[in-house]
Amino acid sequence: MDFKELQYVLAIAKNNSISKAAKELYISQPSLSKYLQNLERNLNIRLFDRMGNNFILTYAGERYIECAKDILRIKKNLDDEFFDIVNQKKGRLNIACSIVRSPYLIPQTIPKFKEIYPNVEVNFLEETESNELDRLVSNGEVDVAIFNYSKDNPMLQCELLKNEEITLVVSRDHPLAKEGKIIKGCNFPWIDIKKFKNDNFIVNYTDQKSGEMEKDIFDKLGIKPKVVLKTRSVECGIRLAACNFGVSFALETHFKYSDLENTPIYFSIGKPKITTKLFAVYRRKGYLPKYVQDYINIVKKVV
Structure with missing residues (x-):
């Protein structure tokens, strides 16, 4: 079997289009169309249904794609x-x-x-x-x-x-900024997150792993947060917390390499801390x- 054949069919299936697949493969559209026509004629079966400019996989095409991926992986x-x-x-x-x-x-x-x-x-x-x-x-x-x-x-x-600790990020100007306690086993001063139940929270979206972990923390601790902003950027949350716009969460490796002029306070939270792998x-x-x-x-x- 020609591996090029597999790659061509995969590209068409991925793009649902001969023209887009041809651009991706750096070949001409007529050449790719002819290649597919010859392949289907040799196999005596249709791999795609043509709907205008869209190429939709048939059942045979779906099976071809599944096997093609396995072959190329091997x-x-x-x-x-x-x-x-x-x-x-x-x-x-x-x-x-x-x-x-x-x-x-x-x-x-x-x-x-x-x-x-x-x-x-x-x-x-x-x-x-x-x-x-x-x-x-x-x-x-x-x-x-x-x-x-x-x-x-x-x-x-x-x-x-690494086992990463999930921290609460708080501005140095926050009223609770100096209430952290040194507890054995925690990488950062520990604080009871329930003290922040009335604070505004900056959170990530739940389709992100970070947002999923934040929701899990709220659920486990029985907190209904006041969400002031949702963002996909952890760094954005850290910077907003640093300027006292609200409080946010961050994994320790997320801020390990950050270089902020106005560094926030990072607190350990949980019993006695919350980690993820x-x-x-x-x-x-x-x-x-x-x-x-x-x-x-x-x-x-x-x-």
Whole structure:
């Protein structure tokens, strides 16, 4: 079977369009149309229904796509293994993380990685919705994703990077700013979050992992927050809290590399603190090149 054939059909299915797929594949639209016509004639079955300019998968097309992804995933595993056998310094690394983490994760890890593997191509996917990251790994679109994974997918392997503490972010001008207590086991001064029940909260959206964790905290502690603003940016929440617009939440690695002139107070909360696990997530049965594991080790040192 021609692997190019699989890639062509996948591109058409992805774009639902011959013209868009042709642009993505850097070939002419007539060439791609002819290629698909010949393929369907040889298979004696239609892979797509034509609805105007839209190409919709038939049932046969859906089965073709499922098998094509499996075949290309096996081919990639073999290619990666051959890269390692022939020359450890060559390959392709596809990484994904949330857009919240990318501002510090990319500059803190990629330069270090490229010093070791200058000839490994690196692609970084930044997702606005953390819940999409496991799908990218499962589908083979990325080699590894860095995020707070909480599901149980038998297809995926999780490597613990760090237990991250979830902190409450408060302005230094807040009336409760100096009421934190030093408690053993907490990385920051501890405070009872219920004292802030009447405060305005800056929160993330619940389709983000950070927003999901915030909602879980409120639910567990029986707090109905007064939400003054929702944002997808953790840094925005930190900066607004620092200027006393409200209070927000942040994982400790989110502000580890922040450089604010007006630094807020970070409090441990919970009994005695609340943590979440940060993982490197990759496919369980996929071949893991040495350079992927080396990248994971770099992330461990950074976070």
